[in-house]
Amino acid sequence: MQLYPLESRGVLSIAACNSGKSFAERVIRELCLIAKKEDDNLEYRLRDTQEIVFPNGEVKVVINEFIRGDDFYIIQCIDDPLSDRSVNDNLMALITATHAAYQSDPDHITVVIPQFPYARQERRKTRESISAKLVAKFLEDAGAQRVLTLDIHSEAIQGFFNYAKLEDMHASGEITEYLLNKLKLNKKNLVVTGPDVGSAEKARHYSKRLGTSFAIVDKARDYSKPGEVESMRLVGDVEGKDILIVDDMIATGGTLIHAATLLKENGAQDIYVAVSLPFFNGNAVEKIEQAYRKGIIKLVIGTDAVFWGEAFVKNTEWYEEVSVAPLFAKVIYNINRKRSVSQLLK
Numbered sequence: 001m002q003l004y005p006l007e008s009r010g011v012l013s014i015a016a017c018n019s020g021k022s023f024a025e026r027v028i029r030e031l032c033l034i035a036k037k038e039d040d041n042l043e044y045r046l047r048d049t050q051e052i053v054f055p056n057g058e059v060k061v062v063i064n065e066f067i068r069g070d071d072f073y074i075i076q077c078i079d080d081p082l083s084d085r086s087v088n089d090n091l092m093a094l095i096t097a098t099h100a101a102y103q104s105d106p107d108h109i110t111v112v113i114p115q116f117p118y119a120r121q122e123r124r125k126t127r128e129s130i131s132a133k134l135v136a137k138f139l140e141d142a143g144a145q146r147v148l149t150l151d152i153h154s155e156a157i158q159g160f161f162n163y164a165k166l167e168d169m170h171a172s173g174e175i176t177e178y179l180l181n182k183l184k185l186n187k188k189n190l191v192v193t194g195p196d197v198g199s200a201e202k203a204r205h206y207s208k209r210l211g212t213s214f215a216i217v218d219k220a221r222d223y224s225k226p227g228e229v230e231s232m233r234l235v236g237d238v239e240g241k242d243i244l245i246v247d248d249m250i251a252t253g254g255t256l257i258h259a260a261t262l263l264k265e266n267g268a269q270d271i272y273v274a275v276s277l278p279f280f281n282g283n284a285v286e287k288i289e290q291a292y293r294k295g296i297i298k299l300v301i302g303t304d305a306v307f308w309g310e311a312f313v314k315n316t317e318w319y320e321e322v323s324v325a326p327l328f329a330k331v332i333y334n335i336n337r338k339r340s341v342s343q344l345l346k
C-alpha cells in the first residue's frame with residue numbers, strides 16, 4: 001500500500017492508429033504489470049479511435065472519446081508487415097491522429113513510434129530532401145510535444161525537432177538478456193561486430209555489455225542503386241569465433257548477407273544477428289532463409305517493434321522475437337509518474 005499519493009501528469013491515456021493497435025495492447029498489458037508491482041492504483045484508459053480511409057486513398061483518424069486534460073500517448077507502427085497499408089499511409093494516419101489529439105486539448109501529447117520513418121534520409125548527398133527533418137516538422141506541426149522511438153538510425157535526428165523532445169530507446173538491454181539467459185550464448189568465444197562503420201558504436205556498446213571483443217566491417221554503398229552494397233572489408237580477427245552481428249535494422253537484408261558471408265570467408269563459426277527493427281523488406285525473408293540453409297546465418301533475433309505475428313515466429317526456424325513492449329511501458333509509466341527515464345534510455 002502506497003503511504004503517499006504518487007505524482008502524476010494526469011490520466012494516462014493511450015490511443016493507437018490501426019497499425020499500432022497490437023503494440024498498444026502489449027504496452028498496456030505491461031503497464032498493468034508495472035502498476036501491480038509498484039502497488040500503484042494507476043489511472044489509465046485505452047481510448048477508442050477510428051481510422052477512416054476514403055475512396056481516393058486519403059486517411060483520417062478520429063478519437064471517439066473525451067481526452068481533455070489527459071496525459072495522451074498515440075501509438076503507431078509505421079512499417080507493418082501484417083497490413084497492406086504503406087509506410088506513407090501509416091505516417092499520414094499518425095499525423096492526422098496527432099492533430100486530432102491537438103484539437104481535443106489533452107495536457108500532453110506523446111507520439112510513440114517504435115520505428116522512426118525516413119530515418120535513413122537524414123543528410124543530403126546530392127539534390128535530395130532531408131526527409132527525416134520533414135517528418136520531425138510534420139509531427140511538431142501536428143501537435144506532438146514528445147516522440148518516443150527505438151534505436152533511431154541517426155541520433156542527430158534529435159536536432160531536427162525545435163520544440164518536441166525525441167527520446168530514443170535501445171533494445172540492447174532486452175536482447176542481451178535474451179542472449180545470455182535464454183539462448184545461453186557462450187561469451188568466451190564470441191566477437192561482436194556491426195555490418196558497417198555506422199553500426200560500430202552499437203557493436204561497441206553490445207560488446208561492452210556482453211564483455212566480448214569486437215570487429216568492424218566496412219561497407220561501401222553504390223548510392224546510384226538503392227539498396228545495393230558495393231564492397232565490404234573486415235577489420236579484426238574472427239577465425240574460429242562465434243559472431244554476433246548487431247544493427248539497427250534489416251531492410252532488404254543485403255547488408256547483413258554480405259557481412260555474414262565476409263565473416264564466414266574469414267573463418268567465423270556460428271553467426272548470430274541482433275536487430276532492433278526487422279523490417280525484412282522485399283525478398284529479405286527468402287534471402288535470409290537461404291543463408292540459414294547454407295549455414296551462413298544461425299539465428300536472427302529481432303524485436304516486436306516490427307511485429308511479424310506469432311505464426312511467423314513459430315514457423316521461422318532462424319528467427320526469434322524479443323518484446324520491447326516492457327521497455328516502452330516502463331518509459332511511459334515513468335513519464336506519467338514524473339520519474340526519471342534517463343536510466344531506461346541507455
Ligand code: R5P
Pocket residue numbers: 120195196198199227247248249250251252253254255256
Ligand atoms: C545502414 O546504415 C543500416 O544500419 C542498415 O545496415 C541498412 O540500412 C540495412 O539495409 P539493407 O538490409 O537493405 O541492406
